[in-house]
Amino acid sequence: MSPAPSEPPAPLPAPTVAVVGIGADGWAGLPDTARSALLEAEVLIGAERQLGLLPPVCAGRRVPWPSPLRPAVRRLLTADAGARIAVLASGDPMFYGIGRALTEELGAGSLRVLPHPSSVSYACARLGWPLEDTETVTLVGRPTARLAAALHDGRRLLVLSADGATPVAVAALLRESGFGPSRMRVLEQLGGMDEDCLDGTADSWAHPPGDPLNVIAVDCRSTPDAMRLGAVPGLPDEAYESDGQLTKRHVRAATLGVLAPAPGELLWDIGGGSGSIAVEWLRTHPSCRALTVERDPVRAGRITRNAARLGVPALRVITGRAPDALAGLPAPDAVFVGGGLTAPGLLDACWDALPPGGRLVANTVTLESEALLAEWYRRLGGDLVRLAVAHAVPVGGFTGWRQAMPVTQWSVRKAPSTPSGDN
Structure with missing residues (x-):
């Protein structure tokens, strides 16, 4: 006997908001489906520039986005609840566009998204660059410093500009980062009647600020003497401004390996020093988050500068003493303790803050802190290792080994069945 057919899924609610992507070519570049959505709309929401691209035949009431935009999304949509609303977006609404905010506020089932080719698609078409091999970095509403993390010799980057002055700022950052020979092309008004391209190198960039609607194409080329900053943890110690409070390169690489950052995860870096652990955690993936x-x-200010120079200006730096400074912070996925281990209650606070599956890693070079880690290892298990590194140095006319201070490292993962505190 055949099984009874399952009930069909409940239909999604009818879309109430049309999200229409539009390019520099305006109304002329829209397909019939997008035009129909705009013609039928009773309320049209978008940037002043986008609303100005629509002809008078689009009779809906025009509402420009205020600044700042994000806090106004729910208010504007609620004010016209029940009306036919169309929201204009640049290019593809779901690619660094308003589509994300609308989805978070209304849910995907309440939207009808009609994408237009994005500026990145247009740029790759003009340049002959395969889209899948081209990294995109947005500087819209974000600091220029975040571009530094994407700079690698031979890579091709597309930079989404915040305004007409962004290319000048990008050229300056490239020069400061040792990438002055990089070729830059600024593609303006892509897809529009006034499309243009400015060409040059970062070293010789002399073009004044131009059209605010632009994308910057960068062929990354470093100078012969530029410091090599790889894509994995273990950057050269010289990459950091430091007063000596720095987790050294080889120990740092081993520590990040145990911390095992994954996209979207949050790290607490306790006792930041020069910020190297948090910086390299953030460099592993653009969606990683960290606070130190x-x-x-003085060291807190130094951490902020290191983070900006190495392309992760989003690092949150908290000046204070742990464990008191940990109160109210968002729950971490991993915790690294590089200093202050013997502060009363510190390890307890870190362990209690971790969710099941979270990781705790602590490094020390002192006997007192080592004894503390041995006790926690006895109670909770994990791995207790000693990391020793020696460097070759001149000894008279010969070469010998100079031993760095050994580092004791304890790492542990909080199992789902492990309660907070002791076993």
Whole structure:
């Protein structure tokens, strides 16, 4: 006997908001489906520039986005609840566009998204660059410093500009980062009647600020003496401004390997020093998040500078003493303790804050902290290792080994069945 057919899924709610991608070519470049959505709309929401691209035949009431935009999304949509609303977006609404905010506010089932080719698609078409091999970095509403993390010799980058002055700022950053020979092409008004391309290198960039609607194509080329910053943890120690409070390169690489960052995860870096662990956690993936707690305000400022120079300006630096400074922070996926281990209650606070599956890693070079880690290892298990590194140095006319201070490292993962505190 055949099984009874299952009930069909409940239909999604009828879309109430049309999200229409539009390019520099305006109304002329829209397909019939997008035009129909705009003609039928009773309310048209978008940037002033986008609304200006629509002909008078689009009779809906025009509402420009205020600044800042994000807090106004729910308010504007609620004010016209029940009306036929169309929201204009540049290119593809779901590619660094308003589509994300609308989805978060209304849910995908309440949207009808009608994408237009994105500026990145247009740029790759003009340049002959395979889209899948081209990395995109947006500087819209974000600091120029974040571009530094994407700079690797031979890579091709597309940079989404915040305004007409962004190319000048990008050229300056490339020069400061040792990538002055990189070729830059600024593609303006892509897909429109006024499309243009400015060409040059970062070293010789002399074009004044131009059209605010532009994308920057960068062929990354470094100078022969530029410091090589790889894509994996273990950057040269010289990449950091430091007063000596720095997890050294080989220990840092081993520590990040145990911390095992994954996209979207949050790290607590306790006792930041120079910020190297948090910086390299963030460099593993653009969606990784990190905060560092450092009691010394001078070192805290140094961490901020290191993060900006190495392309991860989103690192949150908290000046204060742990564990008190940890109160109210978002729950971490991993915790690294590089200093202050013997502070009363610190390890307890870190362990309690971790969710099941979270990782805790602690490094020390002192006997007192080593004894503490041995006790926690006895109680909770994990791995307790000693990391020793020696460097070859001149000894008279010969070469010998100079041993660095050994580092004791304890790492542990919080199992789903492990309660907070002791076993």
